[in-house]
Amino acid sequence: MRLTRRAAAATAALVTSALALTACGPSGDSGGSDSASGKVEGQVTFQTWNLKANFKKHFEGIIADFEKKYPDAEVKWVDQPAEGYPEKLSADAAGGTLPDVVNVSPDLAYPLAKAGLALDLEKAAGTYRGEYLDGAWRSQRMPGLPGVYAFPWYLNTGPMFYNKALFTRAGLDPEKPPTTYDQLFDDALTMAHRSGRKTAMLAGTPSIxxxxxxxxxxxxxxxxxxxxxxxxxxELLRHYKELYAAGALDSQALTAQAESAGRKFQQQSVAMNPGSAHDLENFKKEAPSLYRHIGITNAVNNTGRANMYVQGLMVNARSKVKPAAVAFAHFVTDRKNQMAFAKEVTIFPSTKGSLDDPYFTEEDGTDATRVRVASAKSLKTAVNYTPVLLSDQMKTVLRNAVAKAVQGEQSPRAALDGAAAECNRLLKTG
Known part of the structure; x- marks a missing residue:
């Protein structure tokens, strides 16, 4: 099963070029009416992304309920493997065989919307907007285009773990982990100084x-x-350069992957690291001395909003059964069905009020609920910070620039100016 926030963005250029073949008007032209009013009838083709193997019964139940509610409609479910999913969307778009309802992340929805193949749901189904969290609805907007191009579906976010024993050893309050970046930088420098540079606060450089x-x-x-x-x-990059020089950022941070950062945390040489309920279970089994001192908090931010990873259901703007497609996409993402899905796998509903359910607010002493409650609380006001136009190639450009600045090979200003210029060049050339 793959329930991740993004597909392989490196294929975005391939998708965009293929979609260019299908667009028959200016960018954003749907090639037809945006109206989704009319009788809910006909066969809706519904495509998901590597979900059938683990959730066959769940989705077959949803489809049966929908067909019972709308006797003149039927749903054909197609599930595609995670590997090659963007290429599959590209081929369907180029060949005019895009399904009526498609599971997409925002980065995959963008080229479809730009080519006029994604229905503007703000126009066609805006009456449903109030059912979804504001941040989740806004996450389906696309740069340079008016409207919203998918119903928000399941969400995710990650809490931050911290080591209370290392905080105490450094003279920091273990019950008050940093919540802003200024607090993080101050605490990190204090910890590095008082540990003789033996304990770093962080194991990774800043991402987008x-x-x-x-x-x-x-x-x-x-x-x-x-x-x-x-x-x-x-300013942010200057702070990280200072942390690196002081030993408050792990010496291997410039080349560290998420897995190696996790190992550093497990070895208790790093005091803070993002993670999941699965990580907690591993700590309990493999590092009980760490597990006894685990604290859970939200990721540090200056905005008051956590980061949101989101999936959506897009409606094909050229669907021949548009009213039924919109009705089904909304049905799958309504509060009842999202709640049912969230109880089968560690994801979170995008519908308003769902995160107030006791399932997301009450702990029962297990690792899973500790993380679930912390994550659900932060998701109520979370936003998707990663621009949908940021490709993997652009991420590499930024990561390399950050590394040069942190090591002192370039000034933070020069490094970021160069990275922004290169990313903007890539943006223009597609």
Whole structure:
């Protein structure tokens, strides 16, 4: 099963080029009416992303309920493997065989929306907007395009784990982990100094999400230019350079992967690290001395909003059964069905009020509920910080620039200016 927030974004250019073949008008032209009114009838083709193996019974139940509610409609469910999913969307778009309802992440929805193949649900189904969390609804907007191009579906976010024993050893309050970046930087420097540089607070350099949580404007309002090199972005990178020099950022942070950062945390040489309920279970089995001192908090931010990973259900703007397709996409993502799905797998509903359910607010002493409650609380106001236009190639450009600045090979200003220029060049060339 793959319930991740993004597909392989490296294929975005392939998708975009294929969609260019299908667009028959200016960008955003749906090639037909956006109206989704009319009788709910006909066969709806519903495509998911690697879900049938583990959730066959769940989705067959939803389909049966929908067909019972709408006797003149039927649903054909098609499930695609995670491997090659973007290429499959590209081929369907180019061949005019895109399903009526498609499971997409925002980065996959963007080229479809730009080519006029994604229905603007703000126009066609805006009456449902109030059923979803504001941040989840906004996450389905696309840069430079008016409207919303998918119903928000399941969400996820990650809590931050911290080691209370290491906080105590450094003279920091173990019950008050940092919540803002200024607090994080101060605590990290204190910990490095008092441990004789033996304990780092963090094991990774800042990603685009960190820039967003810091309060950096990542793109202009038109979605035509990256702006993470603005003064606030340079300020963030200067702080990380200082942390690295002081030993508050792990010496291997410039090359660390998520797995190696996790090992550093498990070895108790790093005091804070993001994770999941699965990580907690591993700590309990493999590192009981760490597990006894685990604290759980939200990821540090200056905005008051956690990062949100989101999936959605897009409706094909050229569907021949548009009223039924919209009705089904809404049915799958309504509060009842999202809650049922969340109880089968560790995801969170995007519908308003769902996160107030006792399932997401009451702990029972297990690792799973400890993380679930912490994550659900942060998701109520979370946003998706990662721009849908940021490809894997652009992420590499930014990561390399950050490494050069942190090591002192370039100034933070020069490194970010160069990264923004290269990312904007890639944005223009597609």
């Amino acid at each position: 999400e960190d820039f967003g949580r810091y309060g950096v404007r990542l793109m202009n309002s038109q979605g035509t230019q990256f702006t993470f090199n603005e003064p606030k972005g340079v």
